[in-house]
Amino acid sequence: MQLSIVxxxxxxxxxxxxxxxxxxxxMQSNSFSYELLFIDDGSTDNSWEIITALSQQDKNVKGIRFNRNYGKSQALHAGFKCVKGDVVITMDADLQDSPDxxxxxxxxxxxxxxxLVSGWKKKRYDSKLTKNLPSKLFNAAARKTSGVKLHDFNCGLKAYNQVVVKNIDVYGEMHRYIPVLAKNAGFTNITEKVVKHQARKYGTTKFGAERFINGFLDLITIWFLSRFAKRPMHLFGALGVLMFIIGSCxxxxxxxSKLYKLAQGLPAIxxxxxxWFYIALTTMIIGTQLFLAGFLGELILRSKRQQERYRIAETIA
Structure with missing residues (x-):
């Protein structure tokens, strides 16, 4: 199969x-063999009924329905597990991404x-104050922190070689950073393509201003995980030892100093x-706690188990 569209x-x-x-x-004009996979992330409207009807009239249409809203990252994770195409395309369902x-x-x-090829919505039809400016700041921070030189990390329109989606783990709210996850997994041949941005035709956006705050917090998380996820002791242990040494010294x-003053017959408090005694004591205690945090992180890393992150209510295969 040539294409999987998620x-x-x-x-x-x-x-x-x-x-x-x-x-x-x-698809027909380009003679592609394809599958079209909709992941219904807990919709409360008639989205699933429409997907079911489409699947009955076209065998290329498939669907997954979550029993409640788990978030875009979980939806992509479920989709990536199922796809069979040589190339995987992701896009949003609001008609703002062009299938052309x-x-x-x-x-x-x-x-x-x-x-991996990431879309770049160079010309946008969103509000400049509420979306464009925060998006530019967010993308600049992401480029600086991750080292992946893309202009639009949050664009939903992306293309992947199948081997990429089968070897990355999209969790939490990390859908914004899939290119970074791919780079960390060893897939460094990443580029971007300018794509058309359509004005929203129906409904309203499902993402509020808090997504930028969450995005920056996720950026810190992925920076930390990319460097220390496999070796937490290297960070916490090193900081703990450093602070303990400072406190001890x-x-x-x-x-x-007190002994010297006593030896000289000088008054000593x-x-x-x-x-400074309490500063030194506090520094030593914090250093010990950081060291223990690193040690516990190593233990958790070696004993962690995969946990269920979402529940699927129905599947159309």
């Missing part, structure tokens, strides 16, 4: 028929040999009356 959605019933017809037209971009994305993977200095 579309996570939440309450996008108004756009699904139009989106399906658009994708089917592009799919043939070029496919060629960039198959003919040019890229592992401070305590030794306080003790020697009680050690417990010296504020």
């Amino acid at each position: 579309i996570p959605l939440l309450n996008e019933g108004e756009s699904l028929n139009e989106l399906y017809n658009w994708i089917a037209s592009v 971009e799919i043939p070029e994305l496919y060629n960039l993977i198959i003919k040019d040999g890229y592992d 401070s305590a030794i200095y306080i003790g020697i 009680l050690v417990t009356n010296n504020p």
Whole structure:
């Protein structure tokens, strides 16, 4: 199979028929063999009924329905587990991503040999104040922190070689950072393509301003995990030892200073009356706690078990 198209959605019933017809037209005009996988992330409208009807009229249409809303990352994780195409395309269901971009994305993977191609919505139709400016700041921080030189990390329209999606783990809210996850997994042949951005035709966005705050927190998480996920002791242990040494040296200095003054017959205050004594003690305690945190992290890492992250209510295969 040439193509797998994965579309996570939440309450996008108004756009699904139009989106399906658009994708089917592009697939037929390019003679692609394909599967179209909708992941219903706990919709409360008629989205699943429409997906079911589409699957009955077209065997290429498949679906997964979660029993409640788990988030876009979990939807993509479920989709990536099921896909069979040589090239995997992800896109949003709100008609803001154009299916006309799919043939070029496919060629960039198959003919040019890229592992991942990320869409870049260079010209956007969103509010400049609430989306464009925060998005630019977010993307600049992501580029600087991750080392992946993309202009638009959050674009839902992306193309992957199948081997990439089978070897990355999209969890939490890490869908924004799939290119970073791919890079950390060893897939470094990553590029971007300018794509069309359509104005939203139906409904309202499902993402509020808090996604940028969450995005920056996730960025810190992925930076930490990319460097220390396999060796937490290297960070916490090193910091703990450093702080313990600083505290110990401070305590030794306080003790020697008191002994020196006594030896010289000079007045010396009680050690417990010296504020540096408490600073040194606090530093040693924090250092010990950091060291133990690293040690516990190593134990957890070696004994962790895979846990169920979402529950599927229905599947159309």
